[in-house]
Amino acid sequence: MNVLKFGGSSVANANTIENVITIIKNQSKKKPLYVVVSAMGGITDLLLLAGKEASENNENYKNTLAEIEKRHLDAVKTLIPVVSQSAVISKVKSELNALESLCEGVFLLSELSEKTAAVISSFGELLSSYIITEAAKVKGLDIELKDSRDIIIKHVNSKTAIDYTETNSRIKDFAKENNHQVCLFPGFVARTQDGEPTTLGRGGSDFTAAILAAAIDADELQIWTDVSGMYTANPKLVKQAKPVDHISYQEAMELSHFGAKVIYPPTIHPVLEKDIPILIKNTFKPKDKGTLITRTVSDRKKPVTGISHIDDISIISLEGSGMVGIPGFSKRLFEALFLENINVILITQASSEHSICLAIEALDAEKAKTVLDNTFEFEISKHKLEPVKIENSNAIVALVGDNMYHHQGLSGKMFSTLGKNNVNIRAIAQGASEKNISVVIEKKDIKKALNTLHERFFEVKTKQLNLFVTGVGNVGSKLLEQLEQQKKYLKDKLRLKIRVVGLSNSRKMVFDENGINLDSWEDVLKKGKKANALQFFEQAKEMNLRNSIFVDNTANPDIAKIYKNYLAESMAVVTCNKIACADEYSNYEELQDLSRKFNASFLYETNVGAGLPIIDTLNNLIASGDNIHKIQAVLSGSLNFVFNNYKEGTSFYDIVKQAQQEGYTEPDPKIDLSGVDVARKILILARESGKVMELDNIENDSFLPQECLNTASVKDFFESLKKYENHFSDILSEADKKDCRLKYVAQYENEKAKVGLQHIPSDHPFYNLEGSDNIVLFYTDRYPEQPLIVKGAGAGADVTASGIFADIIRIGKK
Template sequence: MNVLKFGGSSVANAETIESVIEIINQQSQDQRLYVVVSALGGVTDLLLQAGAEASANDENYRNTLLEIEKRHLETVKTLIPVLSQSAIISKVKAKLNSLESLCEGVFLLSELSVKTAAVIASFGEILSSYIIYEAAKIRGLDIILKDSRELIIKTNNTKVTIDYNETNQRIKQFADNNTHKISIFPGFIAKTQEDEPTTLGRGGSDFTAAILAAAINAKELQIWTDVSGMYTANPKLVKQAKPVYHISYQEAMELSHFGAKVIYPPTIHPVLEKNIPIVIKNTFKPLDQGTLITRNVTDRKKPVTGISHIDSIAIISLEGSGMVGIPGFSKRLFEALFLENINVILITQASSEHSICLAVEAVEAEKAKSTLDVAFEFEISKHKLDPVKIENNVAIVALVGDNMYHHQGLSGKMFSTLGKNNVNIRAIAQGASEKNISVVIEEKDIKKALNTLHEQFFEVKTKQLNLFITGVGNVGSKLLEQLQQQDKYLKDKLRLKIRVAGVSNSRKMAFNENGIDLNIWQKALTNGEKADAVSFFTKAKEMNLRNSIFVDNTANPDIAKIYKHYLAESMAVVTCNKIACADEYPNYEELQDLSRKFNAPFLYETNVGAGLPIIDTLNNLVASGDNIHKIQAVLSGSLNFVFNKYTKGVTFHDIVKKAQEEGYTEPDPKIDLSGVDVARKILILARESGQVMELSNIEKEAFLPSESLETKNVEDFFISLTKNEKHFEEILEEANKKDCRLKYVAQYENGKAKVGLQHIPINHPFYNLEGSDNIVLFYTDRYPKQPLIVKGAGAGADVTASGIFADIIRVGKSK
């Protein structure tokens, strides 16, 4: 004989009840069944709401009762043929009238006793079991309805404690006299030894089924719900979660205690003693395998079986020297809580015995505090103990698995994975059995913690990166294009899943936790909200996604100022914006310190050479112990383009305009031509070499006339270039006379740096530098005479975007 339990989602309405009846019918063909049903989905909440409203003299309880009546009558009218409805509707209405009378009494007295609340709550299961019984009987099933209150006896009205001797005797007596193939029982409800109505607590229908299964030595207990078994994590929070097909009783108990909602924790105890298998099945996908729960599992190799959590808890902390070495202290603490029926979920104590903290349900936190303040009133008054502290808005996340026993490094992997994503651990608890590692974290971090841990312990080495991109002009749009183009390659070859969770330009910003469709990102941005840098950061922080990366494709100083806030939230920063790294040295150093402190990569390879690995090469030299003596470089692709193309018969104005149109310059070309951009680049290289230097320390040799340097906007700047064409012709003519080429060169040597236009002779490495290419010469201990050379395209939206892309991939590999 099997025992089947159907939860509220399985009997939510007439359509789902039809599925339940079909499952029962099929299984009853070759065996007898006991079937336990919950109230129609959501009805128990409505019943409790009606009771609470009535006790508060809120006449809205009548509307709540009307909603309950409507739900049940609609179910009857859909399930039962018209000719058979009258008697059934009459009986349902009679029960609903009793419920109304009960609530009216509560309303008049403005009082809701524990006993009355239990009676009100019981109507859900009483009504659903009756309706399902009648529907099944009309369809020809051999079925009997039995009131569970006549079988299951509780020892008291507060905690769920069963009088198993009396209960088992009654169930056996019923079984001996029952000849029907199917017996249906309302779950959740029971009676006390004093013959008063009571309940088995929320989720108690599972418990009803387990009690019946144990009493009749059932072959199997089946829990039918709306998911296909127990999952590696909550599938509503972790999309990559997958069913676990076979787990042990111990694992199931750990997972159910730590928030796995598909099974009620006390359910497992009665069947565990009888070694009765439990199967979790999906009512709406009955062919799915589901989860089998047995004593031993031998067919699984992974150390971790599942990740679960409990939210809405609080941490109670007790500290003080008065605890140290005092025998019986813990006994007093837990006894005080026990006497007030306060359940302790987690306990941790420092080995110094100076502090102890425990987790309780948030609704019991104030009660726990006042209880302990009274219990230790003397020690607190003598300042041997501090007053009890409450920390709210925390949650417990737990790794669970039988195979975790003696598996080295699991705790470290768990803690480092959370730490890398800025999930702060408030407390840690691990039993000696090593089947559960629990940590207390902030409640706001639950989703990020679950997804991060699931990615670490269950997913096939595929890491998800969440990008927040600001700046979608030339470079930004090319980056989005490259991300879309390389999506499959990244997943297949690099095991990286990159999605854009936020995007912004100077006017609008848009967000999507599940990723913005890169086919229509422009539309998403058009329909987005008003943008500003601070709001963009705030939204990214609130989304609290794992492996978050902020990408700055602008030259905006206001955005650069916010980098420190991203890094402090353990969000990586990737940028082609040179302003932050060329800012005052203390600000540059602060960003580096924040990056190290919060394990948040801060990458800016494109600050110097677009897609060229200049900073990476320099960092590798320094990290390997080499000393940098001198750096010579052409670092402006735009200036190199301009002077390579500037020849007789072409105006300087037209060449600069073309460089701007092709995306080689900043939106304001004066930034490039004034040398400020190159000065920032050599400053960054000097700092990366270990030099403490400011932008003002760099000697700048300007080649622009003062009129051009003093212009206030781009239009006036271009007008000034035309007016001063003679000036530029003279510069070109002087270089031609010396048979040299013009290159804007940056140099760092012996702690000093300078930038300026130079005449490059024919035998110099810079002479044949074409187009918008960049080149850097590193003279070091290891390369004293023949420098290490990095050369290649140093400007353009495509190459800059590819450099940013490369930094994003570096973050993915490091985080």
């Protein structure tokens, strides 16, 4: 014989009840069944609400009762043919009238006792079990309804303790008398030893089914619910969570204790003693395999079976020298909490015995503080103990698995994974059995923690990156195009899943935790809210997603100022905006320190050479012990483009205009032509080499007339170029006379840096530098005469976007 239990979601309405009856009918053809049902989904909450409203003299309880009546009568009218409805409706209304009388009494007395609340809450199961039985009879099932209160007996002075001797005797007596193929029981309800009606508490219907299964030595206990088994994590919070095919009783108890609400811990105990398998099945997807729970599982390879959590936890802390070496202290502590019926979920104590930390349900926090402050009033008054401290808004996350036993490094992986995502661990607990590692974290970090740990322990090395991108001009739009284009390759080859979850330009910003569709991002952005750099950060912080990366594709100084906000929240920063790293050295140093302190990558390869690995090469030289003597470089793709194309017969204005239109220059070309952009680049290389240097320390030999430098707008700047055409043609003529080419060169040597236009002879490595290419010569201990050369495209939206893309991938591969 099998015992089947159907939860509230499985019997929520007439349609779901039809599914349940079909499942019962199909299984009853194979063997006799005991079936336990919960109240219709949400009815128990409505019943308790009606009782509460009545006790507060709130006449709205009548409306709540009317809703309860409507739901049950609607089910009857759908499930039972009209010719058979009269008797069923009469019985249902009789029960509802009794319920109404109880609530009227509560209303008149303005008091809701524990006993009355139990009676009121029991009506859900009594009504659903009767309706389902009558509907099953209509379908031709050989079925009988048995009142669980006649057979399940609780001890008088206990909330959950069952009188198993009496209960098992009654169940066995009933089994001998029962000759029906299916017997249906209301879950949750019971009686005390003195005959008073009561309930089995939270998860009571599961408990009813387990008690029945153990008493009759059932072949299997099936728990039918609205999910396809126990998952590796809560599927509502972790989309990648998957059902676990087979787990042990111990693992099921650990997971259920820590919030996996598919099954409740008391359910497991009666069947565990009899080695009766438990099968978790989905009422709405009966063909799904579900989860089988048995004593042992022999074929699993992964050490971690599941990740679970408990919301709304408070930490209670006691500290002081009065605890050290004092026998009986813990006894007094736990006894005081026990007497107030306060459950301790997690305990951790320093080996010095100077402090002890307890995790309890948040609703018990103030009561626990009052109790413990009173218990240790003497020690507190003598300053041997500090008054009890409460920390609210916490949660517990637990790794669970039988195979965790003696599996080295699991704790380290767990803590480092959380740490990398700025999830602070407040307390830690691990039993000697090593089947559970639990940590207390802030409640706001639950979703990020679960997803991060699930990615680390369960997913096929696929890492999800969440990008917050600001700037969608030339570079930004190319980056989004490349991200969409490479999506499949990244997932298949690099095991990276990259989502843009935040997007902003100077006017609008938009967010989508599930990822913005990059095929239509322009239309999505138009519908966004007004852009604000600080609000963009605050939203990214509030979303609190794992592996978050802020990507700045702008040249905006205001955005550069808030990089530190992102880094301090352990969000990586990738930028082509040079302003932050070329700002005051103290700011540059602060960003580097924040990056190290919060383990948040700060990558800006594109600050110097667009897509070229210039900074990376320099860092690798230094990290390997080399010393930098001199750096010579052509670092402006725009200036190189301009002077490569400026020839006799052309206009300097036209060439600069062309460079701007082709995306080689900054939005304001004066930044490039003034040498400021190149100065920033050599400054960054000098700083990366270890030199403390400011932008003002760099000698800038500008070729622009002062009037061009003093212009107030881009339009005025271009007009000034026309005015000084003769000046630029003279510069060109002078170079031609010397058979040299013009290159704007940056140099760092002897801890000094300078930038300026130079005449480059034909035998120099810079001479044949074409188009918008960049080149860098590194002279070091290892490369004293023949420098290490990095050369390639140094400007353009495509190559800059690819450089940013490369930095994002570097973070993903960490």
